[in-house]
Amino acid sequence: MPPSLLLLLADTILVVHVLFVAFVVLGLLAIYAGYFLRWQWVRNKTFRILHLSAIGYVVMQSWLGVVCPLTTWEMALRAEAGTATYAGSFIQHWLQHLLYYTAPEWVFVVVYTLFGSLVAASWLVVRPNRRVR
Numbered sequence: 001m002p003p004s005l006l007l008l009l010a011d012t013i014l015v016v017h018v019l020f021v022a023f024v025v026l027g028l029l030a031i032y033a034g035y036f037l038r039w040q041w042v043r044n045k046t047f048r049i050l051h052l053s054a055i056g057y058v059v060m061q062s063w064l065g066v067v068c069p070l071t072t073w074e075m076a077l078r079a080e081a082g083t084a085t086y087a088g089s090f091i092q093h094w095l096q097h098l099l100y101y102t103a104p105e106w107v108f109v110v111v112y113t114l115f116g117s118l119v120a121a122s123w124l125v126v127r128p129n130r131r132v133r
Helices: 003-037 045-064 069-081 090-099 105-125
Strands: none
Touching (some): 003 045, 003 105
C-alpha cells in the first residue's frame, strides 16, 4: 500500500479518535447544560447509554493499562508509512503536545476514573427518559 494512503488512513483514524473524545467530553457538558437549559434530548436513553459506555470503555482501558486500539492502529499505519509515531496513549500525547503537560500513567487513570464518575453521577442528576423512542 502506498505511504500516502497509509497516512490518509492514519489521519482518518486520528479524526475518529478526536470525535470520540469530543463526544465523551462535550457530551457530559451538554448533559449538565441541558439540565439547566431544559434540553430534553440530553435525557435520550440511547444517547446516555452510548455516552456512559464510551467513558466506561476508556476507564476500563486505563485500569487495565491498555493503550486504545485506535492509537495502536494509527501508530501502526504511520510506522508502516515510514513516518514518526508517538508513545503512550492518545490523550497523553496530545495533552503533552498541546499543553506541554507530562504526568505519570496513574494520573491519567485517576482523571479518567473521576470523569467517568461524573458521567455516572449524571444518571442521578439528569435522569434519562425511561423508554427509548
